[in-house]
Amino acid sequence: MPRGEKQKLKLLCLLDLLKQETDAEHPMSVAEIIERLADCGISAERKSIYDDVRALCDYGVCVEAAPRRGYYIEQRTYELAELKMLVDIICSAKFLTEKKSRELIHKLYAETSRYGAAALDRQVYAAHVKSQSEVIYYTVDAIHAAIREGVQISFRYYHYDASKARVERKDGYRYAVSPWTLVWNDENYYLVAYDDAEQSIRHFRVDRMGDVRALKRARCGKEAFEHFDLAAYESKTFGMFGGREETVTLACAERAADAIIDRFGVEPTFIRRADGGFDVTVRVFTSPQFYGWLLGLSGLVRLKAPARAVDDYRAYLKQAVEEL
Numbered sequence: 001m002p003r004g005e006k007q008k009l010k011l012l013c014l015l016d017l018l019k020q021e022t023d024a025e026h027p028m029s030v031a032e033i034i035e036r037l038a039d040c041g042i043s044a045e046r047k048s049i050y051d052d053v054r055a056l057c058d059y060g061v062c063v064e065a066a067p068r069r070g071y072y073i074e075q076r077t078y079e080l081a082e083l084k085m086l087v088d089i090i091c092s093a094k095f096l097t098e099k100k101s102r103e104l105i106h107k108l109y110a111e112t113s114r115y116g117a118a119a120l121d122r123q124v125y126a127a128h129v130k131s132q133s134e135v136i137y138y139t140v141d142a143i144h145a146a147i148r149e150g151v152q153i154s155f156r157y158y159h160y161d162a163s164k165a166r167v168e169r170k171d172g173y174r175y176a177v178s179p180w181t182l183v184w185n186d187e188n189y190y191l192v193a194y195d196d197a198e199q200s201i202r203h204f205r206v207d208r209m210g211d212v213r214a215l216k217r218a219r220c221g222k223e224a225f226e227h228f229d230l231a232a233y234e235s236k237t238f239g240m241f242g243g244r245e246e247t248v249t250l251a252c253a254e255r256a257a258d259a260i261i262d263r264f265g266v267e268p269t270f271i272r273r274a275d276g277g278f279d280v281t282v283r284v285f286t287s288p289q290f291y292g293w294l295l296g297l298s299g300l301v302r303l304k305a306p307a308r309a310v311d312d313y314r315a316y317l318k319q320a321v322e323e324l
Contacts, residue, residue, distance in 0.1 A: 006042045022072035023113045029070035080116045094187045142212040152178050152215040158208045178219040194221025235264045243287030249305040253277045256300040291316040
């Protein structure tokens with residue numbers, strides 16, 4: 001490349017150099033900047049570096065000066081603590097393959113200096129279970145496109161058998177629903193959609209959906225989703241398993257307050273009892289997963305009402321004992 005053309009790249013190279021090689025603890029002197037630019041075949045003088053730094057500042061890049069030490073960039077799009085949090089989220093997401101997790105983390109390196117990238121690298125760990133397929137990325141993309149265009153989708157739904165083989169549910173039946181939103185719950189991705197045939201809101205594990213196709217039919221369920229509260233829906237479903245939706249009353253020991261708030265938030269009213277505990281009334285889907293959650297809090301949380309749910313819980317416990 002002719003010398004003049006390299007000079008045109010000097011400002012960009014300087015910006016990359018400051019972004020990748022500096023932070024508050026690692027400023028770069030003007031002499032070192034000149035040397036590093038020379039390694040790229042770009043000649044520079046001390047005065048021109050000062051002018052370039054001023055130009056970057058005028059453009060909105062926060063180049064800081066450390067007296068007698070040099071220049072550095074500290075303010076970035078993401079703080080290092082935020083990047084570490086994003087790395088943790090990516091690593092713990094079961095629907096991401098190990099390969100894709102590392103690719104995404106590597107892209108985050110560009111948002112900090114090489115010193116910050118080293119700190120991120122020490123944060124990398126693998127979730128106990130990671131997806132083995134990258135098909136989910138195309139599935140998510142197809143769902144987002146259908147939501148954006150306001151059309152229905154069809155797909156096949158799968159489960160695993162005792163041989164660990166992926167098996168189509170209902171002998172390859174194609175489900176047809178109106179997609180409305182995607183939610184990440186319990187480290188899994190779910191589609192929340194309206195099923196016109198069932199006249200109800202349903203959810204599906206995205207990693208178990210396959211061959212997703214957009215249909216030439218407008219989306220249904222607008223009325224059902226007009227006042228839809230996603231947070232409330234998530235709190236009612238345990239592990240995103242459905243069931244019969246009911247209003248239940250739980251008798252709780254005071255030590256159970258953390259578990260109740262973690263599950264249902266701070267909105268439900270706690271009715272204090274004379275023994276120091278409290279009663280709380282919430283909406284849930286009375287599924288085996290809900291009863292399993294109750295069992296895990298045995299001694300702290302007791303299902304008090306309605307009678308039908310209490311009877312179902314007793315039957316669940318009896319069956320569990322009989323199967324030991």
